[in-house]
Amino acid sequence: MTGFVDLYTEADTFLHRMDPRVKIAAVLLLSILAFLLSSLYYLLVLLAFIFLLTYLAKATMSRTMFALKFVLRLMVLIIVLWPLFDPSGTPVLASLGPVKITVPAIVRGLTSAVRVGCLATVWYILMFTTSQRDLVRALVKLGLRFDFGLTLAISLRFFPTFISTIDSITDAQRARGMELGRGRLFKRSKNYVSVLVPAIVSALRTADTLALALQSRAYGARSDRTFLTEIKMRGTDYAALSVVLGLLVVPLVAKYFFSVPL
Amino acid sequence: MEPAQSATPKPGKTKRVKFVSPKTVALYGTLTALTAAITMATFVPFAPTKGYFNLGDAMVFFSGLSFGWRAGAICGGIGSAAADILLGSGYFAPYTLVAKGSEGLVSGLVGRTNKGKKWAVVLGIAAGGACMVLTYFLSELLILNVGWGPALTEAVGNIVQVTVGGTIGALLSHYVSKSYPALAKP
Numbered sequence: 001m002t003g004f005v006d007l008y009t010e011a012d013t014f015l016h017r018m019d020p021r022v023k024i025a026a027v028l029l030l031s032i033l034a035f036l037l038s039s040l041y042y043l044l045v046l047l048a049f050i051f052l053l054t055y056l057a058k059a060t061m062s063r064t065m066f067a068l069k070f071v072l073r074l075m076v077l078i079i080v081l082w083p084l085f086d087p088s089g090t091p092v093l094a095s096l097g098p099v100k101i102t103v104p105a106i107v108r109g110l111t112s113a114v115r116v117g118c119l120a121t122v123w124y125i126l127m128f129t130t131s132q133r134d135l136v137r138a139l140v141k142l143g144l145r146f147d148f149g150l151t152l153a154i155s156l157r158f159f160p161t162f163i164s165t166i167d168s169i170t171d172a173q174r175a176r177g178m179e180l181g182r183g184r185l186f187k188r189s190k191n192y193v194s195v196l197v198p199a200i201v202s203a204l205r206t207a208d209t210l211a212l213a214l215q216s217r218a219y220g221a222r223s224d225r226t227f228l229t230e231i232k233m234r235g236t237d238y239a240a241l242s243v244v245l246g247l248l249v250v251p252l253v254a255k256y257f258f259s260v261p262l
Numbered sequence: 263m264e265p266a267q268s269a270t271p272k273p274g275k276t277k278r279v280k281f282v283s284p285k286t287v288a289l290y291g292t293l294t295a296l297t298a299a300i301t302m303a304t305f306v307p308f309a310p311t312k313g314y315f316n317l318g319d320a321m322v323f324f325s326g327l328s329f330g331w332r333a334g335a336i337c338g339g340i341g342s343a344a345a346d347i348l349l350g351s352g353y354f355a356p357y358t359l360v361a362k363g364s365e366g367l368v369s370g371l372v373g374r375t376n377k378g379k380k381w382a383v384v385l386g387i388a389a390g391g392a393c394m395v396l397t398y399f400l401s402e403l404l405i406l407n408v409g410w411g412p413a414l415t416e417a418v419g420n421i422v423q424v425t426v427g428g429t430i431g432a433l434l435s436h437y438v439s440k441s442y443p444a445l446a447k448p
Binding site: 086 | 283352
């Protein structure tokens with residue numbers, strides 16, 4: 001079980017104050033940029049830039065490491081396994097039967113690993129600095145139907161609740177003699193049925209109560225919506241958006257119109 | 263359970279605005295949350311790939327088999343993608359959305375034909391699982407470009423995960439409809 005369920009860290013930096021829509025756009029544009037770049041050096045520069053932004057967002061080290069854990073595993077896997085499956089190019093460093101380790105293959109593996117690293121860390125700019133509430137609000141502002149937004153908000157609200165429900169059911173079943181850590185893979189997974197069935201039933205009861213609560217508050221009675229907090233684009237938001245757009249457009253033009261190798 | 267219901271139109275306005283019924287909003291919201299929570303809370307260490315796998319798939323199959331393809335697609339896709347984002351692997355979220363969404367959709371469509379007979383459930387889980395494994399494999403190979411080695415390694419892990427998840431999902435669907443009879447009636 002993991003310690004946190006929300007990557008958001010409370011702070012007052014320029015990234016926290018920025019309009020969440022700009023941050024969503026930044027994540028998408030920088031992801032496209034990572035796909036566009038094919039040189040190891042430029043990808044490393046991009047990765048450094050993203051880490052600079054997460055540093056400026058005052059992300060704590062433990063949270064970053066927690067988030068990076070799964071990505072690092074994939075990156076190591078790529079770096080180790082890519083050369084074994086890619087025998088093309090010269091010079092050949094070592095060969096054993098059909099397996100050849102070549103220098104270009106190692107570089108390609110590193111490039112791909114750094115690109116995956118960029119694609120993964122760029123999300124932290126958004127997730128470390130935007131509360132879930134703001135995120136849903138921004139998605140609704142961007143054109144998501146508000147009833148879908150409400151569904152999303154409900155699920156984000158109940159996510160930590162259900163995690164603690166699952167934890168306490170696990171404890172209760174353990175107290176009755178269930179052993180989660182014993183047996184082979186399938187046996188071990190099957191033990192979870194005795195945790196999941198009560199968890200699902202309790203969630204379905206919650207859903208029934210929630211539906212009554214929504215109905216009693218006249219959900220869907222009016223077709224127009226008002227918002228408690230309005231999000232507005234300010235001057236700095238437009239400036240940030242144009243900077244990020246420039247970061248994508250300049251390399252794009254350089255690569256495809258002036259054929260600069262990037 | 264009806265999937266959608268139109269609200270009373272505002273007087274003076276001719277345009278009818280459609281709302282999803284509160285029952286559906288509540289059910290889909292909780293199922294999505296539960297999918298994300300189970301994905302995060304049930305880590306089973308898995309030796310061959312030195313990784314972990316989770317029982318999130320069981321919940322996707324359960325949603326699809328018990329509530330139909332729409333719930334399977336929405337709750338499976340969005341719940342698993344949200345778990346990815348919250349766990350810090352947001353770059354996987356778009357592929358997860360497609361992979362788990364199609365998994366829930368196909369298992370719901372196929373698994374509920376013929377009133378959910380055993381062979382239909384097995385076929386649905388197999389077809390849904392194949393969708394998920396293929397989507398992940400192709401998106402890792404073609405879009406993320408991780409190379410054959412990691413893509414194959416992940417595919418093996420995914421096949422094991424989907425087999426275990428499918429079995430547990432079918433068991434869940436069976437047991438929950440017994441212990442929560444409101445679910446059993448269509």
